[in-house]
Ligand SMILES: Nc1ncnc2c1ncn2[C@@H]1O[C@H](COP(=O)(O)OP(=O)(O)OP(=O)(O)O)[C@@H](O)[C@H]1O
């Protein structure tokens with residue numbers, strides 16, 4: 001059974017349609033990439049998938065629950081199973097890295113303090129920032145902040161992780177490390193990952209399948225492995241994926 005199912009989804013801001021008739025399923029354990037030009041609607045789609053933005057039409061199902069036809073309590077309980085890193089990825093500047101990480105635990109669990117600290121340190125080690133527990137966000141580089149935000153999205157051991165452009169602003173070496181981190185999270189924790197990225201290198205490195213949101217036709221025009229799309233995808237998708245070679 002698929003984990004996530006999108007049916008006939010149309011997204012709009014006010015009266016303006018962004019994308020229409022999206023249909024796709026995400027399988028458990030999959031690394032599923034959402035790609036497309038800037039403004040095509042990737043971040044908007046993520047907001048729909050996590051229960052934050054009601055569809056103009058159509059449905060988003062998480063297993064057997066329609067996210068926009070269930071009770072608020074049920075939706076909040078489901079959202080605790082998601083790890084989400086938004087494109088802005090903001091950390092609380094007045095809190096240390098450790099406090100930022102422990103916040104989801106304080107809000108949603110009754111773990112004792114030492115268990116929270118232990119888990120926060122473990123997640124920090126996972127993103128290679130063992131020494132940063134007591135640092136303030138302002139003391140970190142842009143790439144380190146990104147990694148802290150990823151660690152925070154992992155704090156509740158989510159079944160499903162949503163990441164919006166986690167590698168933007170990272171140098172190529174750290175971007176590659178991030179790809180390796182995502183694959184190791186999937187391998188060791190069995191996490192299903194929905195990743196928004198414009199990095200063609202990342203797409204080829206991590207995606208089992210990639211969905212293309214076309215900004216001209218305002219709908220999805222491809223969904224397949226990147227290797228397959230590179231050869232047999234529609235022209236605009238092939239052009240998008242060929243940027244890697246340039
Ligand atoms: N809060 C908002 N209010 C009104 N329109 C919005 C809002 N957020 C996004 N949009 C519009 O929705 C469209 C899709 O935006 P979205 O942020 O989903 O694109 P994106 O694919 O994530 O782009 P990028 O690659 O630049 O992050 C754009 O035309 C944008 O202007």
Ligand SMILES: [Mg+2]
Pocket residue numbers: 042043044087164
């Ligand atoms: Mg975006």
